[in-house]
Amino acid sequence: MNGPEVLLIVGEIIVDFTLPLPGAACKLRLGGIAHAARGLWAVDYPYAVAAICPKYLVEQARDYLTAHGCVEFIWLGEISGSPNVVAIGDPTELSDQGYEDLLRDAKSSCIFQQEENLNPYSEVLVFPGCFDLAEVKKQFSDTTKFSFDIAYGIADIRQLEIYANSIRAIIISTSSKLFLHKGSGNLDDLISELQPLSPEVFLLKENRGGSRIFESGKNRADEIPATLGVTVNSVGVGDVYSAVLVAFHGIGWPEASWRGSRTATYYAQTTYPDDFKRDVQRDFKLAIESLRSLGGTFLPWHERQNFPIYLAGPDFSYVEKQEFDIAADSLDYHNFLVRRPILENGQIDRNSEREIINETYELDISIMKECAVVFAIPLGRDPGTLVEIGIAIEMGKPVITYDPRNESNNTMVIGGSHIYSNNLDSCLNGLFEILSRLREEQR
Amino acid sequence: MGSTGSGHFSDYSGSQNSGKSGGNSGGSSGTDRCHQAFSCVLEEVAQCDYFSSYGTLPAIGTQVEIVLESRLFAVDTSGVTIGALPTRFNYLAACIADGINYIGIITRSSTSPVPSVSADFNPQ
Numbered sequence: 001m002n003g004p005e006v007l008l009i010v011g012e013i014i015v016d017f018t019l020p021l022p023g024a025a026c027k028l029r030l031g032g033i034a035h036a037a038r039g040l041w042a043v044d045y046p047y048a049v050a051a052i053c054p055k056y057l058v059e060q061a062r063d064y065l066t067a068h069g070c071v072e073f074i075w076l077g078e079i080s081g082s083p084n085v086v087a088i089g090d091p092t093e094l095s096d097q098g099y100e101d102l103l104r105d106a107k108s109s110c111i112f113q114q115e116e117n118l119n120p121y122s123e124v125l126v127f128p129g130c131f132d133l134a135e136v137k138k139q140f141s142d143t144t145k146f147s148f149d150i151a152y153g154i155a156d157i158r159q160l161e162i163y164a165n166s167i168r169a170i171i172i173s174t175s176s177k178l179f180l181h182k183g184s185g186n187l188d189d190l191i192s193e194l195q196p197l198s199p200e201v202f203l204l205k206e207n208r209g210g211s212r213i214f215e216s217g218k219n220r221a222d223e224i225p226a227t228l229g230v231t232v233n234s235v236g237v238g239d240v241y242s243a244v245l246v247a248f249h250g251i252g253w254p255e256a257s258w259r260g261s262r263t264a265t266y267y268a269q270t271t272y273p274d275d276f277k278r279d280v281q282r283d284f285k286l287a288i289e290s291l292r293s294l295g296g297t298f299l300p301w302h303e304r305q306n307f308p309i310y311l312a313g314p315d316f317s318y319v320e321k322q323e324f325d326i327a328a329d330s331l332d333y334h335n336f337l338v339r340r341p342i343l344e345n346g347q348i349d350r351n352s353e354r355e356i357i358n359e360t361y362e363l364d365i366s367i368m369k370e371c372a373v374v375f376a377i378p379l380g381r382d383p384g385t386l387v388e389i390g391i392a393i394e395m396g397k398p399v400i401t402y403d404p405r406n407e408s409n410n411t412m413v414i415g416g417s418h419i420y421s422n423n424l425d426s427c428l429n430g431l432f433e434i435l436s437r438l439r440e441e442q443r
Numbered sequence: 444m445g446s447t448g449s450g451h452f453s454d455y456s457g458s459q460n461s462g463k464s465g466g467n468s469g470g471s472s473g474t475d476r477c478h479q480a481f482s483c484v485l486e487e488v489a490q491c492d493y494f495s496s497y498g499t500l501p502a503i504g505t506q507v508e509i510v511l512e513s514r515l516f517a518v519d520t521s522g523v524t525i526g527a528l529p530t531r532f533n534y535l536a537a538c539i540a541d542g543i544n545y546i547g548i549i550t551r552s553s554t555s556p557v558p559s560v561s562a563d564f565n566p567q
Contacts, residue, residue, distance in 0.1 A: 017449065028449040041456075064452055227533065273456045274471035282477070285540040293513045294533050433530070 006046045006071055007247050008118070009033045010136060011127030013053035013061045015085040016235055024091075027233065027271055030057075030064055031086060033127055035236025036243035039263055041069035042277040043284065045247040050118060050139075052077035052109055052131045054084050068273065074117060076139075077131055082107035091233040092425050111135035123168070125246045127239065128153030137162055149242040151176040151205075157193045167199040168249065171242045174206050174301045174335070184335070187302060201253050203245060205238050207334065208432045209299035213257045222254040225296030225436075227265045228429040240267045255288050262291065297429075297436040305337040307435045310368045310397075312388040313377035315342040323404040324377045327424055331375065334428070338375075339367050365391065373398045373434060375427070376417075378408040389413060398434045402427040477538035480565045482550070485517055485526025488558040493525045500552045500560055501525060507562055509545040511536050517547065517562055525549075526560050543567070 016031030033049060040047040048071050051061060055078055062073040082103040089100070101107075109131040118139040125147045126136065140146075147169035148160060155178070160167070172179050172190075183190030187204070191214065194202055202214040208228055212221040245253075245260035266279040309331060313324045331338045341364040348360055368374065374392035376399060378385040386408065392399050393416040401417040402424055403409065414420045419430030456470045488494055493501065501507070507517045507525060515528040515535055528535070535545065547564035 026449060028452065029454050030452060060452060064455065067455055229531070229534065270472065271454065272470060272472045273454055275475075277456070278475070279534075279537070282537040282541040286537055290511065290536060290540075294515075294536055295530075296533075 004046060004247070004250075005123050006048050006121065007040065007243070008048045008050055008121035008124045009036050009040075009127070009243065010050045010076065010124055011036075011052065012079065012084065012129040012131070013051045013057055015057070015083070016088060017085060018088045018091045018233060018235065027091070029271065030061060031236055032084075032129070033239070034061070034065065035239040035267070036125065036127065037065050037068060037070060038236075038273060038276065039240030039243045039267060040247055041273075042266075042280040043244055043247070043259070043263060044069070044281075045244070046071055047243075047247075048072035048074070048121065050074040050076040052079060052111070052129065054079045054082070057084065072117075074114065075112070076114070076118075076136070077109050077111040079130065080108050080110070088235055091235055092231040111139075114139050123147075123246070125149070125243060127242075128159075133159055134162055142166075147171065147242070147246045149239060150178060151238055154178055157182070157197070160197055164197045167197050169201045169203060169242075169246055170194055170197065170199045171203040171205065171238075171245070173238045174204070174209075175238075179204075184301070201249075203242075203257065204301075205241060206299075206301045208297065208429065209301060209304070209334075209436075210297060211241070211257065211261060212300065213253055215253055222257065223298050223300075224254070224257045224261045225298040226432070227262065227296045228432060229265065229269055231268050231425055233271050234268050237264045237268045240264045258288055258291050259284070297432050299432055299436045299439060301335050303439060304335045304435070307372035307438060308337045308339050308370060309431070310371035310374045310388075310392070311338050311340050311377070312374055312385045312392075314379050314382045314385065315340055316347055319380070321377075321379055323402075323424075324379060327375070327377055327402055327427075330424060330428060331431075336431075339371055341367050364388075368392060368395065368397070371397065372438060373400065373431065375431065376401045378403060378413075379405060380407065386413065389416060398438075400427050400430050400434070476534065477541065477543050478566050480563065481532070482561065482563045483528060483532060485560045485562065486529055488526040488560050491516070491524040491526050493519065493523045494554075494558050496523070500554055500558060501549050503549050503552055505549045505552075507547045507549060507564075509535060509539065509547070509564065511539050517560075538566070 011033040013034055014032035016029055018027040020026040049065055058075050065073055085102045087100040107130050111132055119141050122144050124144055127149050145168045146163050146166055149171040151173040200216055205211045208226050210226040211224045214221045241260040241264035244263045245256045248256035248259050262283050263280050266276055270276050314321055345360050345363040348356055374397050376385055376389050389399055399417045400419040401413055403422050406422050418434055419427055421427050458470045501519055507519055510516055510518050516524045517526050518524050544567040545564045546567050547562040549562050551561035553559045
């Protein structure tokens with residue numbers, strides 16, 4: 001009996017270097033399609049690699065991937081002018097991860113003409129990058145089925161037109177510039193643009209909010225919730241999802257999505273390959289029905305604005321508040337509608353007249369009433385934020401208190417908050433969970 | 444002056460974490476959360492069978508274990524559900540599927556002001 005069909009992964013191999021942060025050491029590892037490769041290795045799915053990378057990386061990449069289940073390594077093209085090294089500032093994707101692709105403006109590539117050895121591969125997953133997709137297409141037979149993760153490397157969907165009618169899956173992420181440009185406001189526009197390509201399926205990965213898979217011929221999307229936990233390193237997590245999805249599409253797209261999503265979750269929680277594989281292998285022992293019943297967090301990108309967030313904190317121009325600003329950026333990045341009362345109603349002088357103070361108070365309260373949750377960031381001597389927390393509790397609004405300086409470690413603050421933490425990642429997860437529940441209750 | 448953790452690709456499966464490089468090197472962290480003890484406050488205690496049936500809660504020191512039904516529940520030795528585990532412990536479902544059992548002891552039990560139970564669990 002034949003085993004599963006070997007999946008060929010095509011794309012760049014990059015060196016990912018996560019910069020050291022307070023409390024977290026640096027991390028050097030192979031990135032690009034190596035992330036997808038680790039995912040397939042962890043689920044014991046046979047794969048091969050057609051890599052585009054600088055010459056200096058070829059032997060190291062071949063050695064590494066061969067040691068992790070790769071059945072064939074093909075050097076498909078060379079990157080010149082750049083070391084293909086990406087420095088990563090924020091590995092947890094609290095906000096834009098701030099990738100720094102070194103010497104990217106000087107980067108170029110050349111695809112090598114292969115002697116027949118790509119022809120046998122009939123199932124191919126492409127991660128576009130700095131290489132010519134038309135040159136890649138020439139290497140394969142007419143019956144090859146292609147899937148594309150277009151989170152990066154595609155500026156215009158029309159670049160895929162040459163692959164029309166031979167596309168298995170098109171996958172995109174909400175962190176992609178292409179998505180922000182084409183699908184952030186209205187997903188239907190993006191889906192309409194994909195129609196001429198006739199993909200079997202379209203997957204939208206929505207970060208901590210889960211994912212949606214749209215199958216051709218089905219009226220509605222299947223919703224795959226996220227399983228939130230402590231994020232150690234989110235780089236490449238989406239690639240793992242894509243690889244496992246495509247590899248297991250034979251069991252049905254929704255089920256394959258569950259497996260992909262769960263495998264990606266484990267990838268985010270460790271950078272140790274053996275820990276990753278152990279956790280994934282355990283997870284595969286759970287039936288899909290068990291996974292469904294355990295559920296998770298689902299909050300689609302396009303519905304997040306329906307749940308306005310009252311951002312309580314010392315949002316004053318004269319206050320040192322970098323933690324506040326980082327949190328605000330993070331909420332924006334995840335497409336939440338953030339209401340900032342001090343920005344909306346104005347920053348009043350400390351010695352303002354009582355009437356102005358009263359009016360501002362009432363305006364702030366009216367904003368809070370319009371919000372679904374309160375995200376509080378008490379910093380320094382800030383009684384205003386603590387009062388806002390109290391008012392929100394009395395209003396019955398969920399409160400998430402992010403206390404980065406541990407200055408409000410108090411019974412009433414902790415007891416009254418749904419989430420209380422000095423860790424923004426935990427607060428963000430808590431926010432997604434609360435809004436996911438609110439969304440479910442409203443349905 | 445030297446640099447740490449970036450001299451070579453060290454995250455090979457099966458390789459040892461040298462602990463000297465300064466980076467997160469090696470194939471395994473050496474830890475496994477499935478094999479770690481934990482404490483938790485149970486959820487939905489008032490809706491679970493124990494409180495619904497008896498109108499009270501198990502005493503401190505009562506032995507409990509975790510079972511996977513529609514979600515993860517703590518049950519007594521007769522299998523009566525006492526409370527649900529918070530969803531952040533959902534990773535235990537895969538641990539249980541892998542054959543690890545979790546036996547616990549009730550550490551706090553109170554019916555007032557709201558039914559509330561806490562427990563410590565150990566992997567077996």
